[in-house]
Amino acid sequence: MTGILTARPVPARSKAFDLLLAGGLSMTFGFLAVAQTGLGGVLAFGMLVPLIWRRTHPELVFFGVSAIAVLQWLAGIHLMAGNIGLLVALYAISVYGDHRFSRIALIVGGLGVLMATSRYYNGGDWKQQITMMGALGAVVFGVWAIGERRRTRGLYVAQLEERAAQLERDRDREAKLAVSNERTRIAREIHDVVAHGLSIMIVQADGGLYAADQSPEQAKKALATIGDTGRASLTEMRKMLGLLKQDEQPELDPNQPRPQPGVSSLPELIDNVRDAGLTVDYQVTGEPRDLPALLGLTAYRIVQEGLTNTLKHAGPGARTCVQLDFGREMLTVVVTDDGRGAGVAPSSDPGHGLVGMRQRASISGGTVSAGPKAGGGYEVIAKLPYHLPTGGEQ
Missing domain, CATH: 3.30.565.10 (Histidine kinase-like ATPase, C-terminal domain)
Known part of the structure; x- marks a missing residue:
């Protein structure tokens, strides 16, 4: 679980958007709240300015804004335009915050609905009070549910991206493994060609050296065999070494496979x-x-x-x-x-x-x-x- 004091990485474009959002809400609803409630509207700025950090510290922003709302309730200040910051903070914690803190935030929002209706809508009959409670509760739950849906969708997209990245890594690893296996096979082929050819050449050279004085014709035959064997081995080895130059190797015609010896x-x-x-x-x-x-x-x-x-x-x-x-x-x-x-x-x-x-x-x-x-x-x-x-x- 990410600590609530740990800042989450946020792209620069998102930071700029949050700065503009908090600034715009403060200029609009903050001054409107001052006009509505006088000096008590100063609390509105306390609910709106922290929205600058709604992505980097969503838990701190929500609980900080909630604490200011409690001060508003204790001071008896009526609901004002600046209370929009509560809903924005609730949405932010449901999208960007830890899942467990998001559940706590929903409970806090529900308590806020009870507190608001008990203080500000207690003058009418009980039916009106229940209706207002239901309306505020629906708004709070709706904002939280929209945020949760966006979080779930984001996690799903992130899983798809991670899966695609893993498939790419697996593909690259399998390609490297295939190249390694092919090079190992070519190395075995080269060993077989070189070892076999050199063995024949050594035997013929020893025999030719032994027969050089007593049987010149036999020595000539041995030398001819050495030359033929060396040329054949060199030709086959060059073909196989050419396979290692993959950057220079043209694409092979599938209808003309490279011949291999058999039984x-x-x-x-x-x-x-x-x-x-x-x-x-x-x-x-x-x-x-x-x-x-x-x-x-x-x-x-x-x-x-x-x-x-x-x-x-x-x-x-x-x-x-x-x-x-x-x-x-x-x-x-x-x-x-x-x-x-x-x-x-x-x-x-x-x-x-x-x-x-x-x-x-x-x-x-x-x-x-x-x-x-x-x-x-x-x-x-x-x-x-x-x-x-x-x-x-x-």
């Missing part, structure tokens, strides 16, 4: 890895089916990351097997090798590759498990349901 691209990926010197067995079981773009991309990247890890950790002479099982409810992707990866001491940091695989699988509603397999080697198993979870990325 159909796996044979080409495996051929590139074979050219790097890794023995890869590719097996497909079950009845192949068309997959959603996200699911196909997820399967492709998991295989790519699994082969990259094999190139980096399995050691020379390792054999790798990639298996795709098109089951009834889900696609199962298995990448295994028989190298020395199982003997490598586990790290407290699982690496961006494994984290990326798990994130991709979770977005598609699937799971990924990775670790050493019995008998040696390493194994990655991903289970990807065909139907995306509700609200998943499309």
Whole structure:
């Protein structure tokens, strides 16, 4: 609850209006009250001048004006034109004041009606007195009710404005979150491209260096593979980095979506890895089916990351097997090798590759498990349901 001594913020235009209102009422009804009641009319100015602060301190203004009205009643001064200040103050507290003080003000107004009729309208019969009491009570209650209605409407408008502002904040927050998610996805894509391409280039460079003296032709082939892999990786990375330049990125044609690799691209990926010197067995079981773009991309990247890890950790002479099982409810992707990866001491940091695989699988509603397999080697198993979870990325 706002304290009655605390000034409420009021626009400068409203302050100017209140100054003109109080000044106009004082000049009109104040001097009229002086003419009606003589020196007692000075009290009228005490009821009208405080209206300058009717918005900033509505409670103080109302109870101050009411106190002056009580002095008028005690002095026996008849009702005068300056009493209009009571109604203006009552309206102000019902609109701008605290709700509980507004209720008290209505009670004070009702007591004022009883006091006025008992003092100023006690000469006639009881019917006339009741009629006058009802008329004054209707005026007081009507002024208060109009103020309450305006307060309620103002609160409703303020709630609508706050709701609209909250919706705008939510929209901006969701837009920023979408941008953040997209940048995270692009970062994963860049990691996959760079890590896979560099792994192949390193293996080819090592092989070319070893064969440079004994088999120049093999060394030339390795150098050619390094160049092709580097150019392909650089081209794909440039495409993805271009997405980060959103201010310069033209609006994409919805009829020409950006192509993404999928399960159909796996044979080409495996051929590139074979050219790097890794023995890869590719097996497909079950009845192949068309997959959603996200699911196909997820399967492709998991295989790519699994082969990259094999190139980096399995050691020379390792054999790798990639298996795709098109089951009834889900696609199962298995990448295994028989190298020395199982003997490598586990790290407290699982690496961006494994984290990326798990994130991709979770977005598609699937799971990924990775670790050493019995008998040696390493194994990655991903289970990807065909139907995306509700609200998943499309």
